[in-house]
Amino acid sequence: MGELNVVFVGDQCGKSSLVNRISNDTFNIVMYSTPGLELTVKTVTTDLGDLKVLLFDTSNNTSKFFVSHKLVYRKANAVCLVFDLANINTFRNLSYWLREISELPAKVKLYLVGNKCDLCTVSEEYNKEIEYFATINRFQYFECSAKDTIGTIDLFNQIINDYLTVNPIIITDTNSTILVKNEIKSNCCY
Ligand SMILES: Nc1nc2c(ncn2[C@@H]2O[C@H](COP(=O)(O)OP(=O)(O)OP(=O)(O)O)[C@@H](O)[C@H]2O)c(=O)[nH]1
Ligand SMILES: [Mg+2]
Numbered sequence: 001m002g003e004l005n006v007v008f009v010g011d012q013c014g015k016s017s018l019v020n021r022i023s024n025d026t027f028n029i030v031m032y033s034t035p036g037l038e039l040t041v042k043t044v045t046t047d048l049g050d051l052k053v054l055l056f057d058t059s060n061n062t063s064k065f066f067v068s069h070k071l072v073y074r075k076a077n078a079v080c081l082v083f084d085l086a087n088i089n090t091f092r093n094l095s096y097w098l099r100e101i102s103e104l105p106a107k108v109k110l111y112l113v114g115n116k117c118d119l120c121t122v123s124e125e126y127n128k129e130i131e132y133f134a135t136i137n138r139f140q141y142f143e144c145s146a147k148d149t150i151g152t153i154d155l156f157n158q159i160i161n162d163y164l165t166v167n168p169i170i171i172t173d174t175n176s177t178i179l180v181k182n183e184i185k186s187n188c189c190y
Contacts (some may be wrong), residue, residue, distance in 0.1 A: 002049065004163045007056040007076045009069075009101065011093050013084035014115040017146035019057045022156045027147050034059045037072060044160060051160065062100055073101060078109040078159045081139065086119040091130065098137060109162050112139035113155060118148045 008015040016034050020026050023040045040055040056072045073079075081097050083090040091114075101110075112134045114122070122130075122143070134141040140158065144151035 001043075002051045002163075002167060004051055004053045004077050004160065005056065005072075005075045006053060006078045006080065006159055007058065007072055008080045008082055009058050009097055010080075010082035010113075011060050011084070011087075011090040011097075013082050013087070013090045014146050015060075015080075015082050016057050018080070018082065018113065018115060018144065018152060018155075019055045021146040021149060021152045023055060025149070037069075051164070053160070069100070073104060076104065076108050077163055078111065079104065080111045080113050080155070080159075082113040082115055084116050085114040085122055085143070086116045088126075091133075094133065107166075109159070110137070110139045111155060111159065112137075112141045113151075114141070114143045115146060117143045117150055118145040 008019060012033065016031055016038070017027060019038075019040055020028070023042050034057055036059050038057040040057065042053045042055065044051050044053060054075075056076075058069055058072065062069055079101055081094060081101070083094055085091075094112075104110075112130070114130060131141060133139075142151045142155045142158070144155060146152060
């Protein structure tokens with residue numbers, strides 16, 4: 001079975017909520033701040049084979065959890081850089097997160113995720129700024145709401161399809177439908 005490692009980084013902006021929505025279709029208003037690193041494993045099946053997807057949900061405190069973050073970046077096939085559309089400070093702080101992931105190999109796919117779109121209407125000007133940031137830093141941009149399940153399925157399918165495109169051992173037809181087969185949740189803190 002193939003294995004895809006996806007890492008979520010960013011300020012406090014809904015990373016864990018996105019992982020919960022993607023992995024088991026749930027959402028909680030009351031959340032605890034992620035201590036270190038949490039891992040959720042989900043198996044997806046396609047017509048041509050199973051793929052184990054490891055979702056690494058990181059703490060926004062990189063200085064305290066420096067070692068676990070560095071370890072997990074090394075395993076990454078895809079990184080989701082998440083910010084809160086309703087809190088512009090989390091967008092302005094993306095330069096910090098860019099530095100944080102600056103040593104990733106070029107083959108790692110990068111996704112910029114503007115979460116909490118249910119809370120605000122993004123102005124045209126702000127949207128242009130986000131898209132410019134995404135383009136110059138080679139991110140694919142997704143506007144999402146973990147709360148209202150907006151954009152989350154598209155994001156997950158894109159990550160899987162991008163992975164399968166460059167890992168043809170698992171699959172050769174990238175247009176195959178991806179169906180959730182089962183899921184196992186586990187937590188680990190390093
Ligand atoms: N309205 C709305 N609230 C959200 C959404 N996603 C997350 N939240 C809320 O935002 C708060 C923080 O969410 P978390 O998922 O814990 O954020 P995080 O990035 O994992 O935070 P840290 O682990 O502290 O880095 C919680 O109260 C969530 O319920 C969303 O799409 N819309
Ligand atoms: Mg969290």
